[in-house]
Amino acid sequence: MTKTKEMGINHRTMKQKLAEYRHQPLSLLLLALTLLAAVITVGVLLCLIVYILYKGIPNMHLSLFAWKYTTENSSMMPAIINTLLMTVVTLMIAVPIGVFSAIYLVEYAKRGNKLVKVIRMTTETLQGIPSIVFGLFGFLMFVVACNFGFSLLGGAITLALMVLPLIMRTTEEALLSVPDSFREGSFGLGAGRLRTIFRIILPSAMPGILAGIILAVGRIVGETAALMYTAGTATTVCTGPFRSCRTLAVHMYQLLCEGQYMGPAYATAVVLLVMVIVINALSGWIAKKLTK
Known part of the structure; x- marks a missing residue:
């Protein structure tokens, strides 16, 4: 009925x-x-x-997952490991800066502050800059001026600059979506501002924050132009922050440019697609757990 x-x-x-x-x-x-x-x-x-x-x-062949890359097997295993390393290092740099910057803009800065308006305009402008421009800036700044060379660290800092506006804006919108009654109730019970932020505001805004991080991961995994000028195209597994490496997207691009490895390039695209789907699904599952 x-x-x-x-x-x-x-x-x-x-x-x-x-x-x-x-x-x-x-x-x-x-x-x-x-x-x-x-x-x-x-x-x-x-x-x-x-x-x-x-x-x-x-x-798809087992030789594509060999530990060492050669011109015969065109293994993507070193690129997979380098992609995971690049993603972790980039998020370690960008997430704390982006989240704490958004917390300052929403929770500490006065509403209507001119500095806040300038920062928001700057972040929105940075979101529209092409990745090749970030790559050239990273090359001049980190590879040449800071003498990092083509390295994992130089590529991670460049990618952090690229995804930082995205994380800041999504975190800021997530914090703004939390009702003011949550803050007022916490202050009324005697909690301080810092305790209110970490115990009340951030848990309530966590789904929105994780959504921004998921988008940032997708951009990190699929980036090529910025990394070619900063991280290089070495085919070995990166063993240190100042060693050159190539990620999975750069590996696929190199295979396509050479023109002799079209089959392995398409196989790499499949692995890259599966990796992005798995990362998004895992992040979504974590977001649901945190929401509960």
Whole structure:
């Protein structure tokens, strides 16, 4: 009976919405455009996934996962390890700076402060700068001026500068979404500002913060231009912060540029796709656990 009532309510709701759209053609047009955009987005994504799997799975071989890279096996295992190292080091640099900067902007700076407006405008501007510009800046600053050479550390700092605006803005929006009643209740119970932030505000905003970190991880894993000028293209596993290395995306790009390893390049694309999906799924699961 309950299901029948719910179906009847949903049917009446749909009729009401259709009646409203008849009187408001513009709303119907916007709904159609929204649905069209959603269908196109999902369709393009599915086409890319099917194409990558179709081209890459037949070229998957055990030799691609050998510990040492050679011109015969075109192993991607060193690149996989370097990608994980690059992601961890970049997040260790960018996440604390981005989160604490957002905490200052939301919780400590006065609302309407001109400095806050300047910082927000700067971060939004940095988000629109192409990655190749970050790569050239990282090359001049870290490779040449700081004498790091082509290194993991130089590439990680450059990527941290790239994803820092993203983490700052998403964290700031997540903190702003927390109701002021949470802060007022905590202050009313005698808690200080620092305790309120770490025990009340941050746990409530954690899903939004993790969403920004997930987006940052996706950009780190798929970046090529900035890393070619800072981290280099060495085919060995990185054994130190000042050693050159290539990530999985750079490895795929190099194979495609050489033109003789198209099969391994498509296989690398499959592994890169699976890695991004696994990282996003794992991050989403962690976000749900923290929300509970």
